[in-house]
Amino acid sequence: xxxxxxxxxxxxxxxxxxxxxxxxxxxxxxxxxxxxxxxxxxxxxxxxxxxxxxxxxxxxxxxxxxxxxxxxxxxxxxxxxxxxxxxxxxxxxxxxxxxxxxxxxxxxx
Amino acid sequence: xxxxxxxxxxxxxxxxxxxxxxxxxxxxxxxxxxxxxxxxxxxxxxxxxxxxxxxxxxxxxxxxxxxxxxxxxxxxxxxxxxxxxxxxxxxxxxxxxxxxxxxxxxxxxxxxxxxxxxx
Numbered sequence: 001x002x003x004x005x006x007x008x009x010x011x012x013x014x015x016x017x018x019x020x021x022x023x024x025x026x027x028x029x030x031x032x033x034x035x036x037x038x039x040x041x042x043x044x045x046x047x048x049x050x051x052x053x054x055x056x057x058x059x060x061x062x063x064x065x066x067x068x069x070x071x072x073x074x075x076x077x078x079x080x081x082x083x084x085x086x087x088x089x090x091x092x093x094x095x096x097x098x099x100x101x102x103x104x105x106x107x108x109x
Numbered sequence: 110x111x112x113x114x115x116x117x118x119x120x121x122x123x124x125x126x127x128x129x130x131x132x133x134x135x136x137x138x139x140x141x142x143x144x145x146x147x148x149x150x151x152x153x154x155x156x157x158x159x160x161x162x163x164x165x166x167x168x169x170x171x172x173x174x175x176x177x178x179x180x181x182x183x184x185x186x187x188x189x190x191x192x193x194x195x196x197x198x199x200x201x202x203x204x205x206x207x208x209x210x211x212x213x214x215x216x217x218x219x220x221x222x223x224x225x226x227x228x
Contacts, residue, residue: 042115042202042221043153088152095141095206097217101152 004100006089011106018076020103022089025070029091032065034074037086037102046087047074081107112136113205115220123228124195130188130223132203138183139205143217144176147200159186183208193227200224 006022024032030051035043049056049063049072056063062075076083086102112135120128132142140161145153157178159165165178175197177189186205190197204217 040222040224043204043219045219095158096143096155097204099152102150104150 003093003098004089004091006087006100006103008101009104009106011108012079013108014079014081016079018074018079018083018105020074020076020087020089020105022072022074022100023070024072024089024091024098026091026093026098027067027070029093031092032063032072033088033090033092033097034061034063034072035088035090035099037088039085043088076105079105079107083107111207111218113139113203113218113220115203115223117223118221119224119226121226121228122193125192126227128190128193128225130190130201130203130225132186132188132205132220134184134205134207134218137205137218138208139186140183140208141206142180142186143204143206144178144186144188145202145204147202147222149200153202156188190225193225195227198225198227 004024012018031048033048034046036046037043047061049065060077064073084107086104088102089100090097114133116131142159144156146156147153155168156171157165157167159178159180161180167173180186200222202222204219
C-alpha cells in the first residue's frame with residue numbers, strides 16, 4: 001500500500017477548525033511534516049513534529065502524533081479563506097521525504 | 110534564508126524540443142538536490158536525487174536518458190527533459206538540502222516549481 005495516506009478533500013466553514021488526518025507506514029521516520037501548496041506554487045513547510053513528541057502547537061496550527069497507530073493530524077483553528085490550499089503530510093525516510101497525495105482544503109463562506 | 114530559485118517558472122514548447130530547468134540554492138550550499146514531478150491533483154513523485162560532482166540516482170521507472178540531471182556546483186542543479194513529448198507535460202519541483210544537514214526540522218528547501226507544457 002501507499003507509504004503515506006490522507007483523505008483527498010475537506011470542506012470547512014470559515015471560522016471553524018479544520019482537521020486533516022494522515023497515516024504513515026515507516027515507524028523509523030525521525031520527522032513528520034505538513035506542507036502547504038497553493039495553486040501553481042511550490043511547497044511551503046508549515047510545521048513539523050519530531051517522532052518522540054505527541055503534540056506541537058504553533059499559533060493556529062496544532063499537530064498531534066500517535067506513534068503507536070502511525071497517525072498524524074493537523075488542526076487549523078479559526079480557518080480563513082487564505083488557508084485554502086492543498087496540504088501534504090510527509091515522512092522522512094533517510095535523505096528522502098515521502099509525501100501523501102495531499103488534502104485539498106476548501107473554505108465555505 | 111534557505112531560498113531555492115527555480116527557473117523558468119513556466120515553459121511551453123513544441124514536441125521534440127529539449128527543455129532545461131535550473132534549480133539554484135541562493136544563500137546556502139546544497140550537496141544534494143532532489144527533482145520531483147507532480148501530476149494534476151497528485152502528490153509529488155521523486156524522480157531523482159542529485160549529488161554534487163557525481164551521477165544522479167534515479168528512482169525506479171524514471172528514464173535517465175530522458176531526464177538528464179547535472180549537479181555541477183554546490184548551488185546549481187539542472188534537469189533537462191530531452192525530446193519532450195506531450196506526456197512529459199507536468200509540474201516539476203526541485204528541492205535542495207544544505208551541506209552538513211543530517212536530520213533537521215527542514216531537511217529540504219523547495220523551489221516554486223516549473224510548469225512544462227509540451228504542444
